[in-house]
Amino acid sequence: MSTTTVITGIGELVTNDVERGEEGGLLGIVREAAVVLEGARVAWVGPAADAPDADVQVDAGGRAVIPGFVDSHSHLVFAGDRSAEFEARMTGEPYTAGGIRTTVARTRAASDEQLTSHVGRLVAEMRAQGTTTLEIKSGYGLSVHDEARSLAVARQFTDETTFLGAHVVPADTTPEDYVDLVTGPMLAAAAPHARWIDVFCEDGAFDVDQARAILAAGADSGLRGRLHANQLTYGGGVRLACELGLVAVDHCTFLAGDDVAALVSSGTIATLLPGVEFSTRQPYPDARGLLDAGVRIALASDCNPGSCFTSSMALCIALAVREMRMSPAEALHAATAVGAAALGRDDVGVLAPGRAADLVLLDAPSYVHLAYRPGVPLVAGVWQAGRPVLR
Numbered sequence: 001m002s003t004t005t006v007i008t009g010i011g012e013l014v015t016n017d018v019e020r021g022e023e024g025g026l027l028g029i030v031r032e033a034a035v036v037l038e039g040a041r042v043a044w045v046g047p048a049a050d051a052p053d054a055d056v057q058v059d060a061g062g063r064a065v066i067p068g069f070v071d072s073h074s075h076l077v078f079a080g081d082r083s084a085e086f087e088a089r090m091t092g093e094p095y096t097a098g099g100i101r102t103t104v105a106r107t108r109a110a111s112d113e114q115l116t117s118h119v120g121r122l123v124a125e126m127r128a129q130g131t132t133t134l135e136i137k138s139g140y141g142l143s144v145h146d147e148a149r150s151l152a153v154a155r156q157f158t159d160e161t162t163f164l165g166a167h168v169v170p171a172d173t174t175p176e177d178y179v180d181l182v183t184g185p186m187l188a189a190a191a192p193h194a195r196w197i198d199v200f201c202e203d204g205a206f207d208v209d210q211a212r213a214i215l216a217a218g219a220d221s222g223l224r225g226r227l228h229a230n231q232l233t234y235g236g237g238v239r240l241a242c243e244l245g246l247v248a249v250d251h252c253t254f255l256a257g258d259d260v261a262a263l264v265s266s267g268t269i270a271t272l273l274p275g276v277e278f279s280t281r282q283p284y285p286d287a288r289g290l291l292d293a294g295v296r297i298a299l300a301s302d303c304n305p306g307s308c309f310t311s312s313m314a315l316c317i318a319l320a321v322r323e324m325r326m327s328p329a330e331a332l333h334a335a336t337a338v339g340a341a342a343l344g345r346d347d348v349g350v351l352a353p354g355r356a357a358d359l360v361l362l363d364a365p366s367y368v369h370l371a372y373r374p375g376v377p378l379v380a381g382v383w384q385a386g387r388p389v390l391r
């Protein structure tokens with residue numbers, strides 16, 4: 001028999017459970033609630049007054065509980081620091097894809113142990129801020145050996161690993177030769193460690209035809225596609241993602257009317273990464289316009305050493321609310337349930353019987369405080385697969 005835990009005295013419980021109907025709103029809110037965890041799963045959700053007994057009792061003291069954040073986009077496998085590049089940007093330099101090569105040199109020079117311990121530190125940093133599911137990409141190796149080992153490192157921390165050999169073309173090769181390498185030997189070495197394949201489809205990185213070829217090769221090796229698209233310029237990346245029926249397309253900063261129409265008709269999730277716009281001084285994506293058009297939006301951190309070195313999903317929520325006109329409820333939903341959907345997952349992002357016991361106790365009476373109190377560490381407890389990982 002696995003251990004049971006009851007968390008009671010929850011003033012506001014966000015379930016994201018659509019079965020709860022209209023009354024709970026978008027977030028399926030239950031007030032004066034309790035949750036029972038059994039092993040790695042949620043066993044029961046309901047009014048605190050009706051809560052069954054359990055081996056372990058935790059009193060939330062009237063505070064809010066939310067599903068753990070699902071961060072569906074990160075680049076944690078890297079070495080080195082690019083704070084000087086950030087500093088230069090803040091005095092007027094633009095962000096370009098070229099900075100990636102600096103991190104590639106440092107990553108190739110790092111040992112497996114150094115990479116593993118660095119990823120471990122970042123994952124712990126994320127978990128302490130409430131992230132319980134995360135995706136990690138490769139993309140700073142850009143050789144057969146370094147991409148495969150980056151993914152092997154990432155796999156130690158998550159099943160949601162993404163092969164991003166097509167991040168930029170390394171300095172010592174031509175684009176044609178590099179696409180051949182990515183779709184041939186590099187893909188063969190990477191595929192056993194990856195669930196997804198991604199391409200940075202952008203000026204200075206890979207064009208739409210190259211992205212199409214790389215995603216097709218990945219699909220032949222059993223990898224599902226995702227795409228970095230329309231981050232720095234307008235272009236065909238978002239439309240390609242929609243045409244291919246990808247589950248999600250990420251960034252979506254520069255969108256034309258055709259792009260929005262394609263997102264609406266394909267149902268592809270637009271994953272917005274507002275930490276990037278914050279850290280590069282770019283305009284924010286039009287989240288409000290996308291939501292009003294009927295596009296599903298996920299929020300993720302894009303944690304990486306170049307365009308955005310934050311691991312905080314709470315910051316992304318605050319930015320989405322303040323700068324992109326999402327409501328606090330829409331932003332939290334995007335950072336949990338829709339993030340899960342962007343990874344093709346229905347076991348996380350929702351607190352309901354049978355789902356993962358991944359949840360966060362906030363030191364606040366309401367989830368609204370995530371946006372209302374920007375920059376304040378509000379995470380008072382984290383359970384991952386039913387285990388208290390922060391309390």
Ligand code: NIG
Pocket residue numbers: 075097099100103200228231276302304305306307308
């Ligand atoms: O998602 N856009 C491409 N990749 C990362 C940035 C990588 C870097 O600058 O090191 C991103 O923004």
Ligand code: FE
Pocket residue numbers: 073075228302304
């Ligand atoms: Fe990214």
